[in-house]
Amino acid sequence: MNNEKRLYVHPGPVRVWHWVNALGFVILILTGFQIRFADILNIMPLQDAITIHNYVGFTLIGNYFIWLIYYLSTGKIKIYILDVRTLVPMAIKQMLYYGYGIFRGDENPHHMTPDNKFNALQQQAYAAIMLIFLPAQMLSGVFLWKVKGYSDYIHLLGGIKTIDTIHVILFFFFGSFVMIHCYLATLGHTPLAHFKAMFTGYEDH
Numbered sequence: 609m610n611n612e613k614r615l616y617v618h619p620g621p622v623r624v625w626h627w628v629n630a631l632g633f634v635i636l637i638l639t640g641f642q643i644r645f646a647d648i649l650n651i652m653p654l655q656d657a658i659t660i661h662n663y664v665g666f667t668l669i670g671n672y673f674i675w676l677i678y679y680l681s682t683g684k685i686k687i688y689i690l691d692v693r694t695l696v697p698m699a700i701k702q703m704l705y706y707g708y709g710i711f712r713g714d715e716n717p718h719h720m721t722p723d724n725k726f727n728a729l730q731q732q733a734y735a736a737i738m739l740i741f742l743p744a745q746m747l748s749g750v751f752l753w754k755v756k757g758y759s760d761y762i763h764l765l766g767g768i769k770t771i772d773t774i775h776v777i778l779f780f781f782f783g784s785f786v787m788i789h790c791y792l793a794t795l796g797h798t799p800l801a802h803f804k805a806m807f808t809g810y811e812d813h
């Protein structure tokens with residue numbers, strides 16, 4: 609294999625985190641639908657859905673720390689930190705590419721390197737997801753798991769309705785994200801190129 613033309617962009621811990629997370633999310637979304645729409649859906653018994661949702665939820669909380677510890681301990685977390693000076697123009701360029709240029713065969717305005725692997729849109733989306741939305745989803749999930757035990761915190765944060773609304777809105781957000789994310793992941797030089805890279809670690813240059 610010719611590694612000179614290939615860039616090592618997804619280190620092992622990130623790949624393990626990502627695929628455990630992706631599988632877990634599919635299960636959480638399915639069981640989440642069953643729990644939320646128990647009166648009209650019958651994918652599985654409600655109690656089973658709750659039990660699976662709780663186990664998988666806690667597994668993904670543990671899994672999140674693989675991602676966090678890896679990025680903090682290596683200092684690579686900086687690829688998630690936005691540069692406000694270039695953010696807006698780069699995001700506009702990238703949107704024009706996805707909305708128009710890509711259909712004319714234009715070159716992608718972003719050139720990936722291991723230290724700058726995300727385009728402006730990916731960077732904003734991933735930073736929001738990994739540093740705000742996922743922690744908020746995990747915390748609200750833990751509070752909903754033991755409502756009585758955490759009643760003081762729940763009260764402090766606006767009550768059970770607020771916590772539940774945050775959890776459900778983020779649930780719909782993540783459901784939509786997964787679909788868009790899967791579509792965008794097919795836009796490599798071949799439809800499966802980015803998927804393969806998330807398994808092997810190497811992206812073709």
Ligand code: HEM
Nearest residue numbers: 618622626629630633734737738786789790793802803806
């Ligand atoms: C369910 C199926 C999923 C598939 C097929 C998938 C596919 C991919 C692929 C191919 C990449 C590498 C290309 C890129 O950076 O865009 C990637 C990266 C990424 N995905 Fe996913 N993904 C899935 C689910 C998820 C979920 C549920 C999340 C988070 C809630 C997620 C978050 C991320 C993040 C943060 C990265 C960048 C990771 C890093 O390099 O630090 N993915 N995904």
